[in-house]
Amino acid sequence: xxxxxxxxxxxxxxxxxxxxxxxxxxxxxxxxxxxxxxxxxxxxxxxxxxxxxxxxxxxxxxxxxxxxxxxxxxxxxxxxxxxxxxxxxxxxxxxxxxxxxxxxxxxxxxxxxxxxxxxxxxxxxxxxxxxxxxxxxxxxxxxxxxxxxxxxxxxxxxxxxxxxxxxxxxxxxxxxxxxxxxxxxxxxxxxxxxxxxxxxxxxxxxxxxxxxxxxxxxxxxxxxxxxxxxxxxxxxxxxxxxxxxxxxxxxxxxxxxxxxxxxxxxxxxxxxxx
Amino acid sequence: xxxxxxxxxxxxxxxxxxxxxxxxxxxxxxxxxxxxxxxxxxxxxxxxxxxxxxxxxxxxxxxxxxxxxxxxxxxxxxxxxxxxxxxxxxxxxxxxxxxxxxxxxxxxxxxxxxxxxxxxxxxxxxxxxxxxxxxxxxxxxxxxxxxxxxxxxxxxxxxxxxxx
Numbered sequence: 232x233x234x235x236x237x238x239x240x241x242x243x244x245x246x247x248x249x250x251x252x253x254x255x256x257x258x259x260x261x262x263x264x265x266x267x268x269x270x271x272x273x274x275x276x277x278x279x280x281x282x283x284x285x286x287x288x289x290x291x292x293x294x295x296x297x298x299x300x301x302x303x304x305x306x307x308x309x310x311x312x313x314x315x316x317x318x319x320x321x322x323x324x325x326x327x328x329x330x331x332x333x334x335x336x337x338x339x340x341x342x343x344x345x346x347x348x349x350x351x352x353x354x355x356x357x358x359x360x361x362x363x364x365x366x367x368x369x370x371x372x373x374x375x376x377x378x379x380x381x382x383x384x385x386x387x388x389x390x391x392x393x394x395x396x397x398x399x400x401x402x403x404x405x406x407x408x409x410x411x412x413x414x415x416x417x418x419x420x421x422x423x424x425x426x427x428x429x430x431x432x433x434x435x436x437x438x439x440x441x442x443x444x445x446x447x448x449x450x451x452x453x454x455x456x457x458x459x460x461x462x463x464x465x466x467x468x469x470x471x472x473x474x475x476x477x478x479x480x481x482x483x484x485x486x487x488x489x490x491x492x493x494x495x496x497x498x499x500x501x502x503x504x505x
Numbered sequence: 506x507x508x509x510x511x512x513x514x515x516x517x518x519x520x521x522x523x524x525x526x527x528x529x530x531x532x533x534x535x536x537x538x539x540x541x542x543x544x545x546x547x548x549x550x551x552x553x554x555x556x557x558x559x560x561x562x563x564x565x566x567x568x569x570x571x572x573x574x575x576x577x578x579x580x581x582x583x584x585x586x587x588x589x590x591x592x593x594x595x596x597x598x599x600x601x602x603x604x605x606x607x608x609x610x611x612x613x614x615x616x617x618x619x620x621x622x623x624x625x626x627x628x629x630x631x632x633x634x635x636x637x638x639x640x641x642x643x644x645x646x647x648x649x650x651x652x653x654x655x656x657x658x659x660x661x662x663x664x665x666x667x668x669x
Binding site for chain 2: 381
């Protein structure tokens with residue numbers, strides 16, 4: 232039941248953001264088209280560069296409705312080039328997992344650093360982002376085994392009792408790579424709403440003695456010992472730092488790259504002939 | 506659009522049952538007894554109506570025409586005692602012997618789905634396996650006991666050989 236409500240909630244959030252985005256574009260497209268027509272003589276287009284900071288609402292809301300979860304994640308990105316963003320997430324999680332056979336609590340802090348590539352071609356002055364990216368994540372955490380049950384396929388002497396353990400495993404760590412796909416849309420001036428899906432792959436981890444890292448802060452539940460999935464829903468604020476002009480030639484250059492190469496080669500050949 | 510909805514529905518239906526949720530590994534092992542012929546110790550010998558009962562429990566089973574019996578050990582105690590009645594179908598020929606296993610236990614983590622398992626180590630001879638006669642003495646049908654391994658970690662091997 233818990234999972235179903237979790238799922239419907241996140242789906243609702245995703246769908247809502249789609250609506251928000253759709254309205255956003257339809258409203259803002261038209262006047263911009265007009266403005267470009269009117270100000271045809273403007274020679275250069277300027278784009279804003281800066282820092283965007285925000286918070287993951289998914290973790291924040293989960294902390295309220297899920298009794299055995301506490302989590303906070305701060306997100307940030309810095310626009311490096313026209314399409315590349317340096318991105319990072321830092322967070323803290325405290326989660327108690329109650330499985331059939333084991334009950335444990337994981338506590339820890341994580342940081343993820345990487346980049347996003349914006350594949351979205353914006354109209355006019357819009358700054359929306361549909362991105363793919365990579366992250367390198369590191370987490371430092373501890374596990375507490377609250378209780379466990381012995382799996383006994385032949386319970387001839389009675390069902391195995393739940394054993395209260397309380398054993399602590401400190402100083403654990405994990406490192407992983409994340410592939411991120413996400414989008415951000417500007418809903419008000421400088422305020423962005425976005426979400427992202429993540430696929431995680433563990434690189435290395437320090438496994439507790441006679442237990443396993445079944446949950447890793449930032450990485451989430453471990454599947455098959457090495458895989459994980461993630462999701463976040465962020466609200467962030469963009470702090471503009473400077474503006475850079477977009478060279479009108481650039482798009483032309485991209486188109487004729489192949490031709491340029493040819494001409495270079497031809498010119499080289501010509502040089503050799505000489 | 507229809508395809509996307511279908512795909513979503515499929516992922517929802519299958520997201521509930523992952524491989525991780527089913528315990529497929531070998532967990533708590535049973536003690537494996539193998540029966541041999543005392544007059545020809547390298548040959549296996551089938552038991553005849555061997556009735557096996559754990560102390561304070563209902564009958565585990567009656568084995569006939571087999572030479573291997575797996576006995577569950579008590580995972581909450583360091584002692585498990587079994588009554589083994591050979592020829593249990595006969596009113597005159599039945600012979601009861603008791604086998605008491607003394608061991609230490611260790612709980613080992615297996616996986617998310619299985620949790621922990623218990624593995625056993627039989628105490629050093631002669632205390633690992635103790636053979637006693639029934640309360641109304643009828644002599645021993647078990648002639649000799651040979652502990653192959655004291656480590657009971659898997660059911661894929663024989664732990665104790667019994668000669669009769």
